[in-house]
Amino acid sequence: MIALLLILVPLVSGLATFLIKKEEQVRTWSLLAAIITFIIAILGVAVYTAPGGWTFRAEWMGLLNSSFSLKGDGMGIMLCMLTALAYPVIFLSTWTTAYRKVHNFFGLMLLTQAGLMGVFLAMDALLFYFFWELALIPIYFICSQWGGERRIAVTFKFFIYTFIGSLLMLVGILYIYSRTPGHSFDISAFYQAGLSAKEQSWLFWLFFVAFAVKMPVFPFHTWQPDAYQQSPTAATMVLSALMVKMGVLGLLRWLLPVFPIAAYMNGDTISLLAVTGIIYASLIAMRQDDMKRLVAYSSIAHIGLMCAAVFAEDKSAMEGTMIQMFSHGINILGMWIVVEIIERKFGTVKISALGGIAQKAPALTFFFVIIAFANIALPLTNAFIGEFLMFKGILGSKVSQNGVLIMATAGLGIILGAVYTLRMGRKVFFGETNALTEKGTDIVFHEKAILAIIVGAILIVGIYPQPFLNTFDQISQSILKNSDVLPMLMKQKH
Known part of the structure; x- marks a missing residue:
């Protein structure tokens, strides 16, 4: 249940934040949600060795043989801890920063946290892609609405880069799904897909581009400096401290073992x-x-x-x-x-x-x-x-x-x-x-x-x-x- 709570708390809190109108209440509510998420993560580390402590599995899209499968391995737990620690620090360090429509800003920030937690814990390829996009969409609106003078052009460039990478990865996911035993999106089925060297040679690049853009790696980096400069500081902290780790995790959990x-x-x-x-x-x-x-x-x-x-x-x-x-x-x-x-x-x-x-x-x-x-x-x-x-x-x-x-x-x-x-x-x-x-x-x-x-x-x-x-x-x-x-x-x- 720990894994599920780390997603649900920021997700539900973020949706509720859109309904709160008073600025002080919005900031307090968001900080409280971030602190609760951090406490859950701490408790999760304490029960790391307990059976089912960081595992959750439920039916999701039965027709596609895709499940809501979450699991915290050592790498995922560490990244969830980093995310849970970072959010209270980010909220406190930017406490006095003024935002237009503050409830929308903090709501989107918490939704981004839910997406990040999902990426770090997902053990189903379709679920991984779902959370990958969930983490991207709110941060796009944050940067485009609360960024600097050149925010529209810069954010559009960021969106195009990441969207093209995500689309390429989706094509790769669907192809591998068609080659898995029993047509499954489960990570173990992807590991056992038995892809030929020729298939791997082109599928590899579909996934790599998506991860390389997110990290970013040369020469897929050109969106990053402008995005960091033009984004509000809180969003820049999320982009640089947390979202780049999505790409590194993708290389380790999905790219190397599958190809x-x-x-x-x-x-x-x-x-x-x-x-x-x-x-x-x-x-x-x-x-x-x-x-x-x-x-x-x-x-x-x-x-x-x-x-x-x-x-x-x-x-x-x-x-x-x-x-x-x-x-x-x-x-x-x-x-x-x-x-x-x-x-x-x-x-x-x-x-x-x-x-x-x-x-x-x-x-x-x-x-x-x-x-x-x-x-x-x-x-x-x-x-x-x-x-x-x-x-x-x-x-x-x-x-x-x-x-x-x-x-x-x-x-x-x-x-x-x-x-x-x-x-x-x-x-x-x-x-x-x-x-x-x-x-x-x-x-x-x-x-x-x-x-x-x-x-x-x-x-x-x-x-x-x-x-x-x-x-x-x-x-x-x-x-x-x-x-x-x-x-x-x-x-x-x-």
Whole structure:
């Protein structure tokens, strides 16, 4: 029931929010719903080993042999926890932000959370697609209604990219359904579809494009920087901290196990695209004067490393990717909170217009420095263990012919990441104050509490990551077993 409640609470709460008219009641109701969802997730972790704790199955579309099948494996539970933790933090950090028709805004935000939970838990391909679209549609309306001056053009581009990717994936899902034993949408039936190498070769790209757009991976990334810049900050936090994980989960849960031969044949090509994106995004980030665009390109670089690690098909790389999904979500959320506070206090996100904030806001500076260190994967921060395991897995990959090249190029991206992150910190927080920052003030108690939660998560995972690694052990082995290409190649020969 835990899995079902994680979807139902934000779904029902979101629909109810549309009926509440008073702004204070809307914000309180939405925050309460987010906190209840977080408590359910915490209780779910406590009963993770209990029979049926994270499993729910019911009849849904019997004529199509599709069921409402939910299950929380280690990866899904971790992403649900990230989503459940992120939403109260997002609501509190943007508490004073004014919105037109505030009930519609928060209603759509909660519906997006329901869609995200469904994507992370769905074990039926048609249900997965249903929640994939449910997560997309509300965020589209949020960005188009409450975004910046260029929101219409930017959101339309975002919608076209994601809609085309979703449509391609739907075509692939229906084809595989026709090839499954007993015509079923169940994930186990998809794993056993017995697709030929030729079928896999074209079906693979239908799914990959959908996931690559969502992450996004070079060259499918062009919608992202503008969307992050023009969207309201709360929506940007959801897009960057949570929705990109839909694509990474899609690669691990659906792409590799369903198309093992195609993944083996195309893995190096995609990994080279991913590391190209790392270098490209890092170089562009170094040139940015807008903090929002800098953080956006930073996210592209981090996701590129995860994509390359996935196609290494190595246990260390798998576990590193999974823990990095959580770590990236926490770190990028922290970066956006800092950017949002600066924009609210000083009315700008231009790096060249700021300076000396450390003199006026020492607490904000303290939290930013820790988050920045996590963003560049300093030891004892959460990102270090994930990146270390991913590099180890890429270098030790048995399916890649270019492991050393991929690792070296990705490593250069890490160095460039340190350059643009520390450059931003130096120019924004240190040095002398100017006319704009001279009258700045430090963050208030609730902002300190929010950033303390972020920093606490950074340090806890960085210092003691073993519980996470234990959680990912079983799912990593399962993915590698289902994506093992050697038995499939032998079968194809015969």
